[in-house]
Amino acid sequence: MHEGGLTRMRIMSLDVGSKTIGIALSDPARIVSQPFSVIARTGKEKDIRALCQVVKDKEVSLIVVGLPRNTDGSLGKSAMRVMEFVEALKRTVSVPVVTWDERFSTMAAERALISADVSRQKRKGVIDSVAAAIILDGYLDYLRQRPDISSGCESKDFSMENIARNRTAGKERGPGEYA
Numbered sequence: 001m002h003e004g005g006l007t008r009m010r011i012m013s014l015d016v017g018s019k020t021i022g023i024a025l026s027d028p029a030r031i032v033s034q035p036f037s038v039i040a041r042t043g044k045e046k047d048i049r050a051l052c053q054v055v056k057d058k059e060v061s062l063i064v065v066g067l068p069r070n071t072d073g074s075l076g077k078s079a080m081r082v083m084e085f086v087e088a089l090k091r092t093v094s095v096p097v098v099t100w101d102e103r104f105s106t107m108a109a110e111r112a113l114i115s116a117d118v119s120r121q122k123r124k125g126v127i128d129s130v131a132a133a134i135i136l137d138g139y140l141d142y143l144r145q146r147p148d149i150s151s152g153c154e155s156k157d158f159s160m161e162n163i164a165r166n167r168t169a170g171k172e173r174g175p176g177e178y179a
Helices: 044-057 077-092 105-115 120-144 160-168
Strands: 006-008 010-016 020-026 033-040 060-067 097-101
Touching: 010 044, 010 077, 010 120, 020 044, 020 120, 033 044, 033 120, 044 060, 044 077, 060 077, 060 120, 077 097, 097 120
Parallel strands: 010 060, 060 097
Antiparallel strands: 010 020, 020 033
């Protein structure tokens, strides 16, 4: 989407689990996040193909993947599995991929769904996409705190894609963001 030489961008976030992947999307102006869907894991290649299709269909220009760090900040087995998935995703997808600290996102999603009086059965079907939306909210909040990148529009010389590529190359990291 273009407006006067500026590009509007949608961000997708992922809550990658062993059985499902929760997906959330921002609006093109990156103001709000919304749970989008949950896909059942069927194998790394098929999972990535499904995510690539969402990237294409929803005009996604950046993927934020929740990294499940331990409470002390270290990387445990779950985080290492997510990092392996992220590396495979980076090799395949056409947009930058960054990681974001997702500690407690599933617990926050569970609390939000309980407070909204969602039944246990319905919670099981949506909790991962709600967790992905919470991860995305954290990332969008971070962007809003950065006046140089928070406008929702970028010129071609200063785009979110370039910022994300720099971050993934280790040049710049925001709070909660890991290579």
